[in-house]
Each structure stands twice: as C-alpha cells, then as structure tokens.
Amino acid sequence: MAIRTLASKQTLIRCAAASPVLRQGRGLQTFSLPDLPYDYGELEPAISGEIMKIHHQKHHQTYITNYNKALEQLEEAMAKGDSSKVVGLQSAIKFNGGGHVNHSIFWKNLAPAHKGGGEPPHAALGWAIDTNFGSLEILEKIVNAEGAALQGSGWVWLALDKELKKLRIETTANQDPLVTKGLQLVPLLGIDVWEHAYYLQYKNVRPDYLNNIWKVINWKYASEVYEKEVA
C-alpha cells in the first residue's frame, strides 16, 4: 500500500507554539499525501507500477510539500500586510496547489480492472455522454486528440458545466486546475499528460498512453460526482 505521510501533527505543534493573537483559533490547514485505493502495480499493463510509485511518492508529494510551504509563507505575508509578497506567492500556490488538487482527483479517476476500471459508465452519466458527444467512443477519441495535441505539460478534462448542465472537454496547461477555465466547471475525469505520467513506459508516444488509459478509468467515481452535481 502507499506510504502515508502524516502532516496533521504540524497543525497541533503550530497552534501550541504560536503566541500571536492572530493565530488563535485559526490553525493553518496543512495537506498530506492521500493513500491510493490500490497497489502501485495493479494498473498494469496500462500504467506501470514504476510510474505509479514515482508519480505518487515523488511528484505528488513534492507538490504537497511546496504547497504547504507556500501557504505558510502566505499566512505570514497576510499577517504582516505585505501585499507584494501575497501577490508574488500566487504563482507558486497555483502551481503546487493545483498539482495537489489535480493529482488527488487523478488517483480516484483510476482503478484496476477487477475494481471496475475500464467499465463504461451507465445511468445518468452514460446518458449524458451519449447526449453530449454521441457515444463513449467518440468522447474517447476527442479526449485522445486533445491530449495528444497539448503542447508541453498539462491536463485534459471531462468537465461538467454546472450551470448549463452540459459536459465539455477542456485542457489546462501545467498544473492549472479545471476551475481556471471557469468557476462553474466540475472535473469528472482528468488525465495527466505531463511526461512524468507516462515517459518511463511509453517514452514519447503519448497517444499510446492515452489509448491505453481508458482500460483503467474509474467511471464509477465520475458517475458519483456527476450525480451529486446534477441532483
């Protein structure tokens, strides 16, 4: 099972050590690496265990560590009223915080075949996909095309537009979370197309990675999110 790094202790320590009035009753929430609900090797052969391990323990962990650091610095800057610093920290927060948000969703979007990975969506989400795109196959083709065409690093998303109650395919650059494309967008499915997500196994052939990842996509989770939003 994945190694969990506990960071919640920090909250207690900080509250104890903090004396300034400003910190009373408001401990800074720190974040920790979420566990994966499956073993690293369980998504093979679509995604290798080696990639899953490094992706989870190194990349995601680094985003979390740097996000926590940036939030600490933000809190300090806000307390001192240092506006330049507050604004200056925004890009680090967007990048690292975005990385944490995106990867947390990503782990839930994946599941081994014996836990439902690859099983097509039914019920409300299945119907919505057919209405919005025609069929699941067409949806996959569009996502693959968008993902392959994305230059540099980023993510490709299946998004629900809460207000219009429609499904959309979006891409974001770097670690920008989906909400940067619209506050009304809810991520149902996100696919990481950073090279670290596939390079060790697929090298430069990103399209092969995209073709294969559908075998381990956890549509159950996406359906849950969808039904909750449209209810």
Next chain:
Amino acid sequence: MQEAVYSSSCSALTPHSFMRPRPRPRPFMSPNSKPKAKLIRRDCGPSSSYKKKKVLCQIELKPPPYPTNALEPYISRESLEYHWSRHHRGHVHSLNKQIAGTDLDDMPLEDIILASYNKGHFLPSFNHAAQIWNHDFFWQSMKPGGGGRPSGQLLQLIERDFGSLERMLMELKAAASTQFGSGWAWLVYKANKLDVGNAVNPLPSEKDNKLVVAKTPNAVNPLVWDYSVNACLKLLLIIKLVQQHAYYLDYEHRRVDYVSTFLEKLVSWEAVSSRLEMAMQRAAKRAREEKKRMEEDDMIIGDKQATEVYLNSDEDSETE
C-alpha cells in the same frame, strides 16, 4: 524499436541519411480523416531528378556534434537517442509537413520562427520551428567532458554582470528549477534597448550590453523578444532544457540533479564563448549602423530646415 542505426561514430550520421521516410508512431488520427498530401522532399541545391524547377530548402535534422553515447554517464545513450530521434526529429518532420507549399517553405528557420510567433498569437508552425531551433542550440551547448569554468572575455563579462560565476550559476539553476512545466533556461547577451522604434540610447557604449539569465515556457525562446532577426542582439549563449523528456529516463523526478549535472559536467563553455564573440560583434556592427543612420537623418533634417526657414521668413515679412 525498429530504428537501430545509430552507430557510435558521428561520421555515419549525415543529415540526408535521415530524410528518408521511416515508419514512426503517428499522432492520433480518427478513421474519418483524409490521408494527408504526400510530402515532396527536395534537396537544397540543383537536382536534375526532380521535374519541378523551383528549388526549395526544407528544414534539416542536424545531429548532435558528438556520438550518442558521448555524454554518458550524465545523459545516457538511450535518453539522448530518444530525445533526438523522437522529439527533435518529430518536430522537423512535422514542421516540414506544415510548411510545404506555404509562404514559409523557403524561409530560413529563424525567419519562420519570427513569422509564426506573430507577436504572441502563435501560428501553428511556431511550436515546431522554435523547438527545432532550441534543440539544435541545446545539443551544441553541451560537449563530452564539458563543465569546468569559462574563461577570457566570457568570464570577465559574467563577473561584471553577475558579480561572480557562482552567482550566475545560481541564477541559472533557479531559473531552470522555477520554470513551471516545460521550458528552457537561458544565458542571454542582451542589448540595452527599449522595445520602441524610436528609442535612442544617447550615449551608447558596449558596457550597456549585459549578460542576463532568462527562462521561457514550452517552445518560446528569447529570439522572439527582439522582433528583428537582423539585429538579434539578444543572442543566446547557453540553454538548458527543462522539459521532462530531457531528463526523465536518467533522473526521473530529480530535475535539480539534472540541472546541476548539466552545469558541472556537460556545458560547453567554448561554444558559449564563441557565441558571445559573435554576439558582441553583431552588437557593435548594429551600433555603428544605427549611428550612421542617425547621422544621415540629421543631415536630411538639416536640409529641410534650411528651406522651411526660408519659407517662414517670407510669410513673416508679409504679415508685418
């Protein structure tokens, strides 16, 4: 991997040997798309075997100036071959397809980059064109047995503009580490010039041209920040690729280690020095041309003023 023709001797790698079409993984195409127009490749130069008289130059894939295993153990042969034969070659292949038959077809690479940069609203060929240029530059910025310290004029300028070599390296490392996502870190020789057509430096001197560290995202490079390629005073000296494919096979997530290793063991200070020399010469040449142009302008204005004064004094005498 079907393409196993990379010999360890560089002499076997000629540009033309790689212009034959080879089977390679194609980007996703839906079954309904039409087959793309067949690419006609032409050699640069007269050739009687082609029916068309017009000779066009396609962008060539240049090999690195050393064998593919020459940078081991810092960059493995596997990593370099993948990087060059897949990513770099992919860009060349794609660009040639994109520009075939368009205005960009017979332009030199730098012109294609500037034309498709389109002041920030990229045209489709920008990504490939810029990345080809960047990768050519990148291979030449490294050499087997590289590292060490710069010397001569380069070192002097580094110490003048950064304080010390260590400081410059620190800034370069920081730029490489803080470039979110994909991109490049550069050491640039920059003219002290505003981006406004009629801005004039009243006392231009070579001292105003500085070395600076810069970073760019994805395919962008500092060439595009100076819109005229003839001037090109922002000549790049060194670059470091921080796209993950450059280091992932060897260093995985440890970008910082890759960056340090690059600077300590791979960078070719000779290449940097010779580029600096070229840049300084170009800067001096342009400064001379500017000065000459200003003097010519002054002379023309001087003539005009003479005639205008003449006219004005006529009017004045009438009104009196």
